[in-house]
Amino acid sequence: MKRQTRNILRITIILSIVILLGITLWFNLTSDSQAVQVGDDAVDFQLETLDGETVHLSEINEDKGVILNFWGTWCEPCREEMPDMNQIYNEGNDEYELIAVNVSEGEQQINQFLRSLDEELAFPIALDRNRDVTKAYHIGPLPTTIAIDKNGVVVDKQEYQLTTDDIYSFVEQSTSE
Template sequence: MIAGLPSGTDVWADDVRPDTGHLAPDFVLRTLDGNTVRLSEYRGKKVVLMNFWATWCPPCRLEMPTMQQIYSEYKAKGFEILAVNIEPDVQQEIRDFVKELRLTFPIALDPDMKVSRKFRVIGLPVSILIDRQGIIRTKDIGYHDWANKASRMRVESLLR
């Protein structure tokens, strides 16, 4: 318990270190297509880019096409994207967004923001790059161009 903070609250992340260099907290979320996804299932297998976003977020809309580019390029090499939407009760809007931008990566739903809180997401978008061992390697807050040379080099270095 932290002095001065109410006890018994679940608004704080379970782990005080969901940050660069630490193991990414595990979670299970339902996906837009009705399946479930567990982050730990990728451990030892894939490099994962988690992206927290919302349909109403202009920078999210701008970066999604760059995410689709890098996903298409590296998916067969062991790269996965989990786009975690934080909005409650907007599945049709999410479907329309995905269709409009022709996104093919998995869309996970976090309507109660439990996973967002685990990762201490306080703004949108937030992108977290996780290596094959499940360690958080980078955390980008705000718009990020995933199709540029520096981003590709980051992903490629983790895929080696």
């Protein structure tokens, strides 16, 4: 290859890299999307459950606190925290609702996962098939759990497996006025 052709090729590659970096930086710096944080208003949604029912956050949140648990069947920490969540939910849930939001998996896969658990879950499993709710809440790692109080405000958020104490804390925070 001639020297002049190589120089043109090098300059073109360098310019392309600089332009792509500039575009990436511009999109990152001008993006309005931020993860939902404690103190933010909860993002309303409506999802179908595994049982064919519909959960509508604002309707549930009219008189109850809400705990949203985003999970996946492949997620081992999700599997480990579910029995504790179920046990605490079964102790009494008059003042709050726990909704396990599955992130875009098929019903067959979810049912297989649920059959592998030692006991049947009492709380609803909502299906976020298109990841609309996951995107609205800017959920990253799974499991992520969000507590929403009776006023529709996010009062706690954790991006890791919950302990029994964490779950009790989420219940307490979601039921506070």
